[in-house]
Amino acid sequence: MKILVPVKRVVDYNVKVRVKADGSGVDVANVKMSMNPFDEIAVEEAVRLKEAGIATEVVAVSAGIGACQETLRAALAIGADRAILIETDAELQPLAVAKLLKAVVGKEQPQLVICGKQAIDDDANQTGQMLAALMGWPQATFASKVAIADGRATVTREIDGGLETLSISLPAVVSTDLRLNEPRYATLPNIMKAKKKPLDVTNPADLGVDVAPRLSTVKVEEPPKRGAGVRVADIAQLVDKLKNEAKVL
Amino acid sequence: MSTYIGPIRDMQFVMKELAGLDEVAALPGNEEVSSDLVDAILEEAGRFATEVLSPLNHSGDQEGARWSEGAVKTASGWKEAYRQFSAAGWTAIAAAPEYGGQGLPKLLSTAVMEMWKSANMAFSLCPMLTGGAIEALMLRGSDEQKSLYLTKMISGEWTGTMNLTEPQAGSDLAAVRTRAEPQGDGSYKLFGQKIFITYGDHDLTDNIIHLVLARLPDAPEGVKGISLFAVPKFLVGADGSLGARNDVHCVSIEHKLGIHASPTCVLAFGDKGGAVGTLVGEANRGLEYMFIMMNEARFAVGMEGLALSERAYQHALGYARERVQGTEAGVRGGGKVAIIRHPDVRRMLMSMKSQTEAMRALAYVVAAATDLAHHHPDPEVRAERQAFVDLMIPVVKGWSTENAIDVASTGVQVHGGMGYIEETGAAQHLRDARITSIYEGTTAIQANDLLGRKVARDGGQAIKAVIASVRQTAAEAGSLDGPAFKAIQNALADAARALEQAVDFVLDTYGTDIKAASAGSVPFLKLLGIVAGGWQMARAAIVARNALASGKEQSSFYQGKIITARFFADHYLSLSAGLSHAVVYGAAGTLDLPEELF
Structure with a gap:
């Protein structure tokens, strides 16, 4: 079984992001970039399935600027077998990425796509679902446990009320939640081996996909600063404030 | 608590655009090394530094290593972090491939080491000391010692220590x-006490290989009578299996400033009949092997100076961006601002940033020169690079640690x-930094x-x-347009003149009045550090300027380099004249006061 794992290059989660002065977006100049943490979980899961003898090949794919190669090399160092970069300088929105992935799926014919449930930069949480819809495949999102047997995936998902378990037929799209696994640290020998693994570069035009944005960003601003706290006289006043000011009761 | 993030952009810049990664990668044996x-x-x-080592830095400082019943327990989290560290192969980065190492160049292992030290200096000392012991066994160990110990030390399964100091033998090792x-x-039994043994005992691994300086019964007095021995904590069978507990015990650990x-251990050898060891290399040549x-060791401690400076800078920068206090000078009705807007806070941050970048530039240039000195095919290049490395090692060590x-x-x-409150964490960097100008040869020893x-x-x-x-x-900087390059050119040319004057004084005086020369030795070391650091910052500014002219990406990084180099020129290179004066004219004031007037 072949597994395709899409990975995205995002601002590192340790970096405190700053909004550009003109409100057009987030400042990414000279900022440390890394693999989206949910995608790292996806790579780890795919590699574990390969180590368990269930998957035969793990292919990592990314779309974006040339520097995304670094992100792909990181996936190769964790244990992916080869990588594909869809290189473009264009701004990519979830639907465009889903279409690009659909084209890659068409070529690669994986039985399973495991992706992060969302990217920590735009938090869209759309690409995996859109890809499943475009392919007409079943999907299981927010996975906290994945088991593959007899051409089906049994996926445990985290939902508001607890855990829900789905059984879906392959091929399918699974998106990862935080508790699915704890990704390993790549070892130094594997980082060196990753350099020798194949990394193919293609582009949206070659895949026949129009990636022109459908959405426009009106404004990006920092969340409002938290105001100072107040001391309440008694429980009654607290309840009153929660009811009438905060409106949470 | 502050999170450390490796300054990878600056590291890449220094390695690739200043220190000559291409030249290092072209050396024989480095075929796999590439920019990617x-x-x-x-x-x-x-x-790894950010996620595993950095979070343990403050808690480790607060909890400390503990001693009880003759054994050391490391701080919470240490054991698991060490397991991950060795499992990821980081202990093997620079070691020889024939024993499982990766044999990567010093330029690269230096940058990686900087991150361990910034993230958690107390942790980093364990693999660093092991690295020293590996080096000693590689150079002078017998085939048997190599096969018994090296593979396991390089994989991190065991650690190593260096046992030099005794209560009466500190800087003066002749007194061992x-x-x-x-x-x-063919074996020996050792008797005696060693102090200040870093990671002399711990619970991270099953065995520890101690390298110990000791005297044979017929050894001559002084430095020519000291031999080096390998003494394992647990004896090792020919098949590599662990045998009996050896007679080397940790009798206490020190309570330190940082x-x-x-764990800084007092080790007792031979209290119960003798600690079994084997001779490393030839008898009576132990001190020579240490030299x-x-x-290597002095360079590594110099890196601690750089690493702690980087950590302290990141910590201070984070606070200066967040802390709102006062209004901006010269701005009416602008409201309260983060303190980074205040000119003197900026000056402090720039002083931290520019010194850290200057130290990094110099250290990496020296690391690259070391690679060339060891592996360049042309013997003339090797000799020339080695002379540069030898000159700069005491500067990287002495200057960087004093700066830190x-x-x-x-x-x-x-x-x-x-900052004065321990909970903030800024004080720890100062306490941790304080040892670096003392151990592995004080600043005066370096000078x-x-x-x-x-x-x-x-x-x-x-x-x-x-x-x-x-x-x-300096001339190259002067040929470029703009006030920054004029300032850099002037400051660098003046500093070169000041250094030359001090060098001439040293050459004139060293043979005739060694006390006068020595009285100015530390100012001389600092002067050379500032000139060498300012030189590298000027080179960085020139490279940045060319990158901007060629329209490279990330222009703000390069603009920052030019401004930072200028700051260093105006604030630090400008000190050269004063330091040179202290070297040339300072001896009288230092030496003339009669001892009873102190």
Whole structure:
């Protein structure tokens, strides 16, 4: 079984992001970039399935600027077998990425796509679902446990009320939640081996996909600063404030 | 608590655009080294430093290593972090491939080491000391010692220590008294006490290989009668299996100003009949072997100065961006601002940033020169690079560690009153930095080495070659437009003149009035550090300027380099004249006061 794992290059989660002065977006100049943490979980899961003898090949794919190669090399160092970069300088929105992935799926014919449930930069949480819809495949999102047997995936998902378990037929799209696994640290020998693994570069035009944005960003601003706290006289006043000011009761 | 993030962009810049990664990658044996590989390794090491080592830095400091019943327990989290560290292969980065190492160049392992030290200096000392012991066994160990110990030390399964100091033998190792008695079967029994043994005992691994300086019964007095022995904590069978507990025991650990989580042990050898060891190399040549490794060890401690400066800077910068206090000078009705807007806070941050970048540039240039000195096919290039390395090792060690104390102290200052509170974490960097100018040879020892062995001995040849290069860089800066490059050119040219004056004084005086020369040795070391750092910053500014002219990406990074180089020129290179004066004219004031008037 072949597994395709899409990975995205995002601002590192340790970096405190700053909004550009003109409100057009987030400042990414000279900022440390890394693999989206949910995608790292996806790579780890795919590699574990390969180590368990269930998957035969793990292919990592990314779309974006040339520097995304670094992100792909990181996936190769964790244990992916080869990588594909869809290189473009264009701004990519979830639907465009889903279409690009659909084209890659068409070529690669994986039985399973495991992706992060969302990217920590735009938090869209759309690409995996859109890809499943475009392919007409079943999907299981927010996975906290994945088991593959007899051409089906049994996926445990985290939902508001607890855990829900789905059984879906392959091929399918699974998106990862935080508790699915704890990704390993790549070892130094594997980082060196990753350099020798194949990394193919293609582009949206070659895949026949129009990636022109459908959405426009009106404004990006920092969340409002938290105001100072107040001391309440008694429980009654607290309840009153929660009811009438905060409106949470 | 502050999170450390590896300054990978600056590391890449220094490695690739200043220190000559291409030249290092072209050396025989470095076929696998490439720009991409360097990026990948820096990324992953940075991640490990941030996610595993950095979170334990403050807790380790608060909890410290504990001693009880003759054994050391490391701080919470240490054991698991060490397991992950060795499992990821980081202990093997620079070690020889025939024993499982990766054999990567020093330029690369240096940048990786910087991150371990920034993230958690107390932790980093364990693999660092093991690295020293590995080096000693590689160079002088017998085939049997190599096969018994090296693979496991390189994989991190066991650690190593260096046992030099005794209560009466600190900087003066000629006074070592630990004895080694031959047993007639090729082994020896050791008796004596060693102090200040870093990670001399711990619970991270099943075995520890101690390298110990001791005297044979018939050894001559002084430095020529000291031999080196390998003494395992648990005896090792021919098949590599662990045998009986050896008679070396940790009888206490020190309570220190900083690096609390690094156990500094008193080791007793032979209290119960003798600690079994084997001779490393030839008898009576132990100190000589130690000196072979001295460059390596001193460089590594210099890196601690750089690493703690970077950490202190990141900490202070984070606070200065967040802390709102007062209004901006010269702005009416602008409201309260983050303190980074205040000119003196900016000055402090720039002083931290520019010194840290200057130290990094110099250290990496020296690391690259070390790679060339060891592996370049042309013997002339090897000799020339080695002379440069030898000259600069005491500077990287002495200058960077003295700076680190200054930078970490400034970091406390940026935090104001909160900096003095341990919970803030800024004070730890200052406490941790304080040891670096003391161990592995104090600043004065470095300065004596610089003056005697590195400047006077070759008649100033190596240092004059550096001065010529500095002047060339100054001229190059002067050929570029803009006030920043004018300022850099002037400051660098003046500094070169000041250094030359001090060098001439040292060459004139060293043979005739060694006390007068020595009285100015530390100012001389600092002067050379500032000139060498300013030289590298000027080179960085020129490279940045060319990158901007060619329309490279990330222009703000390069613009920042030019501004930072200018700051260094105006604020630090400008100190050269004063330091040179202290070297040339300062001896009288230092030496004339009669001892009873102190």
